[in-house]
Amino acid sequence: MLRLMGRDEVLPADAAAAVAGVGAADVVVGIPSYNNSRTIGHVVRAAQAGLAKYFPGLRCVVLNSDGGSRDGTQDVVRQAAFDDRESPLLLLSHPLTAVHRLTVPYQGIPGKGSAFRCIFRAAELLGARACAVVDSDLRSITPEWMQLLIEPVLTHRFDFVAPYYLRHKYDGTITNSIVYPLTSALYGVRVRQPIGGDFGLSGRMVSHYLTRPVWHTDVARYGIDIWMTTTAICEGFKVCQSFLGAKIHDAKDPGADLGAMMVQVVGTVFALMETYAGRWRESNGSCEAPVYGFRFDVGLEPIAVDVERMVGRFRQAVTELGGLWDGVFTAEDMERLRALAAVAPRRFHLDDDLWVTLVLDLACAYHRRVMDRDHLVRSALALYLGRVASFVQEVGESTAPEVDASIERLRSAFEARKGYLVRRWEEAGR
Amino acid sequence: MSQTIQEVVRQAWTEFQQQVVTVVPHLMASAVVLLLGILLGMLVRRFARWALRSSSLDQHAARLGLSTPLEAVGIRSAVQAAAISLQVVIMLLASTLALYSLDARLASDLTERFLLYLPHLIIAGAMLGGGLVLARFLGRSVLIAAVNAGLPSARLLAGVTRVAVVLVAAAIALEQLGIGRVTMMIAFAILFGGATLTAAIAVGASLQDVVRGWVVRQFEPPPAPAPEETLRHW
Numbered sequence: 155m156l157r158l159m160g161r162d163e164v165l166p167a168d169a170a171a172a173v174a175g176v177g178a179a180d181v182v183v184g185i186p187s188y189n190n191s192r193t194i195g196h197v198v199r200a201a202q203a204g205l206a207k208y209f210p211g212l213r214c215v216v217l218n219s220d221g222g223s224r225d226g227t228q229d230v231v232r233q234a235a236f237d238d239r240e241s242p243l244l245l246l247s248h249p250l251t252a253v254h255r256l257t258v259p260y261q262g263i264p265g266k267g268s269a270f271r272c273i274f275r276a277a278e279l280l281g282a283r284a285c286a287v288v289d290s291d292l293r294s295i296t297p298e299w300m301q302l303l304i305e306p307v308l309t310h311r312f313d314f315v316a317p318y319y320l321r322h323k324y325d326g327t328i329t330n331s332i333v334y335p336l337t338s339a340l341y342g343v344r345v346r347q348p349i350g351g352d353f354g355l356s357g358r359m360v361s362h363y364l365t366r367p368v369w370h371t372d373v374a375r376y377g378i379d380i381w382m383t384t385t386a387i388c389e390g391f392k393v394c395q396s397f398l399g400a401k402i403h404d405a406k407d408p409g410a411d412l413g414a415m416m417v418q419v420v421g422t423v424f425a426l427m428e429t430y431a432g433r434w435r436e437s438n439g440s441c442e443a444p445v446y447g448f449r450f451d452v453g454l455e456p457i458a459v460d461v462e463r464m465v466g467r468f469r470q471a472v473t474e475l476g477g478l479w480d481g482v483f484t485a486e487d488m489e490r491l492r493a494l495a496a497v498a499p500r501r502f503h504l505d506d507d508l509w510v511t512l513v514l515d516l517a518c519a520y521h522r523r524v525m526d527r528d529h530l531v532r533s534a535l536a537l538y539l540g541r542v543a544s545f546v547q548e549v550g551e552s553t554a555p556e557v558d559a560s561i562e563r564l565r566s567a568f569e570a571r572k573g574y575l576v577r578r579w580e581e582a583g584r
Numbered sequence: 585m586s587q588t589i590q591e592v593v594r595q596a597w598t599e600f601q602q603q604v605v606t607v608v609p610h611l612m613a614s615a616v617v618l619l620l621g622i623l624l625g626m627l628v629r630r631f632a633r634w635a636l637r638s639s640s641l642d643q644h645a646a647r648l649g650l651s652t653p654l655e656a657v658g659i660r661s662a663v664q665a666a667a668i669s670l671q672v673v674i675m676l677l678a679s680t681l682a683l684y685s686l687d688a689r690l691a692s693d694l695t696e697r698f699l700l701y702l703p704h705l706i707i708a709g710a711m712l713g714g715g716l717v718l719a720r721f722l723g724r725s726v727l728i729a730a731v732n733a734g735l736p737s738a739r740l741l742a743g744v745t746r747v748a749v750v751l752v753a754a755a756i757a758l759e760q761l762g763i764g765r766v767t768m769m770i771a772f773a774i775l776f777g778g779a780t781l782t783a784a785i786a787v788g789a790s791l792q793d794v795v796r797g798w799v800v801r802q803f804e805p806p807p808a809p810a811p812e813e814t815l816r817h818w
Binding site for chain 2: 529
């Protein structure tokens with residue numbers, strides 16, 4: 155309690171006072187938000203119901219960390235109380251203490267990472283044994299998610315619980331084409347949704363995150379998810395996945411610039427490759443992180459994709475940005491890209507081998523600082539769209555297991571090119 | 585009469601001899617100093633290249649993020665840039681010394697003037713260098729953003745950005761050097777006005793169809809909207 159009296163570097167004064175008012179907690183569920191009034195009420199109620207149902211004997215807090223919403227998000231949180239009279243059959247036993255509900259603003263760089271930092275600090279001050287974070291734009295969250303994210307921490311002593319969702323084959327394309335296969339190949343642990351956004355964490359893990367000096371980088375923004383996952387894997391924490399069912403959420407910041415988000419996520423993946431170069435150089439092959447929960451199939455919302463637009467962007471980028479990529483890609487790969495740009499959209503196919511080479515070359519160019527790092531990653535946006543277009547055409551008629559097999563083939567291709575990466579990385583260091 | 589002429593010629597010859605005796609050693613000394621300066625400069629450049637290369641200056645510069653701005657002003661190697669700078673400094677010092685050997689007053693006067701002008705020169709150089717770096721950076725930013733947005737004239741936009749920034753930087757640098765202030769202002773105003781007019785005409789011409797479409801839409805019922813892409817990358 156004494157710790158709460160002083161000025162806190164992470165929490166604003168009113169947030170620190172609110173946390174001090176609660177005193178202590180066993181479980182903290184954090185929900186970062188920014189203008190999510192449409193969906194956050196459901197998320198808060200699901201979290202409260204889940205905590206009341208599965209952890210009735212524990213002191214629980216639902217904490218909304220808001221980035222200055224102007225659409226009444228915080229009001230929705232304040233009013234979104236779960237009333238067990240609405241669902242009288244949901245709870246087997248009534249909780250000993252009411253689930254606290256707090257909504258506080260965070261400070262620092264505006265972004266998801268800063269919101270998480272605020273949640274982590276509050277969890278640390280409250281002495282929480284487990285902490286879960288869930289996105290505020292979720293429409294498919296159920297009370298069971300609380301059990302699935304927190305139970306592995308409290309009962310099985312896992313430090314980091316990553317989500318495992320069922321998603322439409324066109325959903326999460328940056329995860330499927332870059333982040334999942336590259337991260338698995340690098341660090342040897344397969345976490346299927348490394349940037350899923352919904353995680354369970356031990357108190358030890360939370361405290362470890364807070365000690366790292368990364369909160370003024372892209373980690374404070376959308377880089378947070380991959381940073382958390384990679385840190386947990388590389389620093390020897392116990393990692394598992396939890397099967398949550400379908401992930402259905404609002405489009406992430408519909409007005410946001412995809413280039414900026416890609417810089418934050420992919421830039422963080424590349425920056426982490428520098429931090430953990432020693433780890434991935436030694437790692438060979440990969441194994442799946444254990445999966446907690448009961449797997450089942452669900453129906454998923456269809457997704458509309460404009461392949462011709464994406465191929466058009468790819469062609470324009472190869473024509474207009476080719477000069478920028480001279481020191482990034484080899485002459486042979488540039489030739490392959492030019493040949494691909496000349497192909498009709500229906501026959502367009504950016505194969506695994508070329509895609510893996512391009513991603514690894516980008517990582518090495520990022521390491522060598524061939525050009526401004528932001529420019530480098532942004533310039534690759536159209537290549538990524540080309541890969542997505544190719545993937546959509548390839549799996550258009552495929553079933554979910556066939557799509558999974560295709561993604562696993564890509565992961566194997568990344569693993570097979572590890573030697574190439576090490577060679578090029580070392581050339582860059584000379 | 586002839587005696588007077590002989591006297592004048594002798595006097596002139598004597599004076600010429602005296603001048604030669606006075607000036608030639610200075611000239612020779614100055615030439616020797618200059619030559620030594622050039623040789624020393626070349627030696628120092630070679631030695632500096634050897635010494636700095638083994639100290640991996642290029643790699644350090646790359647790690648500190650200096651390669652990009654250096655490359656922007658045409659310097660591909662920090663080692664080479666440092667070596668050439670050392671050579672230029674030595675040659676400048678040798679030239680000043682050579683000038684002193686010729687005429688101390690003139691050299692002193694020139695050195696004083698140069699030293700007074702030096703801050704302007706350094707500021708102008710920094711302005712121009714900074715402008716070139718900024719032009720390259722902004723040009724690249726515009727090019728990438730335009731390509732990512734699918735704009736058809738991405739390279740043109742990037743080129744216009746680069747030229748505009750370089751023009752502004754050059755105008756500020758020349759203003760700092762005090763060269764043709766009024767002329768530069770007028771030239772810059774004409775160029776900038778011309779560029780703005782060209783850009784306005786280009787935008788107007790390329791937006792003809794947009795404007796026509798907008799006018800037509802005011803009088804026709806709107807067509808059914810195309811299905812929106814719902815792809816989620818995360």
